[in-house]
Amino acid sequence: MQLSEILRPDAVKVVGNVSSKKRLFQDLGEIVASTYGLDATTAFNALQDRESLGPTGVGHGIALPHARIKGLDKVIGAFVRIEKPLDFDAVDRQPVDLVFALFAPDGAGVDHLKALALVSRTMRDADVCAKLRANEDPVALHSILTEWEATRAA
Structure with a gap:
């Protein structure tokens, strides 16, 4: 499995400001809806439900929200770089500016x-x-994320 199989270029966005974690999850739902055809409300609710089990802010300004969704046929992703970091209840209590969301089939x-x-x-x-923090172009961000594996393998 490679990131290029999970993350489409049009599922990478840069946003200036997000007012709350809830708003971020709505944005992520809209991204996967427009990119992969997943229902935005279903994606939002799945992220909210997973987050209620415990925050997915892993520290160092990074959050990895993820959820399982019935009817999905493969793992998909969305990436958002937030220009003004968001309080995310991360483990290190630092605000988050890099968010990589994953959605997986219910039985995957x-x-x-x-x-x-x-x-x-x-x-x-x-x-x-x-x-990632030094770039604002979604195409460059996608390249950085998907080329990481190639440079690691070399």
Whole structure:
């Protein structure tokens, strides 16, 4: 599994300001609706339900919200870079500016975990995060995220 299989270029966005975690989840729902045809409300509700189990802010300004959705046939992703970091109840209490959301089929146990591990490894790379924070072009952001694997394998 590779990030290029999970994340389409048009599912990468830069937003100036997000007023709340709820608004961010609405934005993510709208992104996956327009990019993958997933129902925006279903995506929003799934993220809200998962977040109620515990915050998905993993620290260092990064959040990895994820959810399982019935009827989805493969793991899909959306990435948002927020220009004004958002309070996200992250484990280190730092605001979040890099958000990679994953949506997986309801019964995709291993694939969901593999995708989450791949995204987590990518987002733990300090160089990747620095490049993501230094760019405002969604095409460049997508390239940074998807080319990470190629540079790691070389």
